[in-house]
Amino acid sequence: MSSDKKIFKRVQKHLRRDVWEAWQQYSLIENGDKVMVCLSGGKDSYTLLDILLHYQKESDIDFSIVAVNLDQKQPGFPEEVLPKYLSDLGVDFRIEAKDTYSIVKATIEEGKTMCSLCSRLRRGNLYRMADELQATKIALGHHRDDIIETFFMNLFNGSRIETMPPKYVTDDNRHIVIRPLAFCKESEIALYAEEKAFPIIPCTLCGSQENLMRKKVKKMIGEWETEYPGRSSSIFNSLKHINPSHLLDNRLFDFSSLEEIRDLGSNQ
């Protein structure tokens, strides 16, 4: 086996293992689920679909998959790419065109980042599609590095400890959103996508400014990782080990109960 092939096999094993671990730890997909996999045409969502299709064949869990894409009418969006890819795979899919691009362009000042409004409009349409398709889970392609970056963005700019969870219910309590790649490293996804030669659709078609803050945070984490290898894993693991009694949020821990605990202890 060539060394490239060996690396690919190793990365594939890691990614499948990581998805399975997140799946088990957060009960992501269960028997009878209909999973709507949101495909953007980027490396992450192709990898997500690929790994879920693997487990649809290889696991004992009986679930169905429908892939969806929202064509937001960004100029130059290659409409033929996803239908061809999904038809060749034999996957059930739905592609819907909705010109949210014009709405975003008309609303956001020239030169400002359009991502927040664009994502909000996309999300609304995806939730509607999930209703129409009677999907029981909505799967997104966010990975471990997205989760770490979002954690720091909220910490630095939002004054809150919060990130993208592997599973959550939408604000209206109507949909469960899952992130099966939550434990997967972006570098491994990139390598996997390249080896699999997924027909990537560039995400720059909209012409939006890159999210500067995310870029800076990514750079900061990358520099830490170079200087202190393993730091990203340590940060990520700390998100799974939270001790509310050693933080300052009195909504999560009842500090006024400590005297009672002490008095009970001293009477024993």
Ligand code: SF4
């Ligand atoms: S990069 Fe473009 S398509 Fe992606 S969320 Fe931002 S505005 Fe929307």
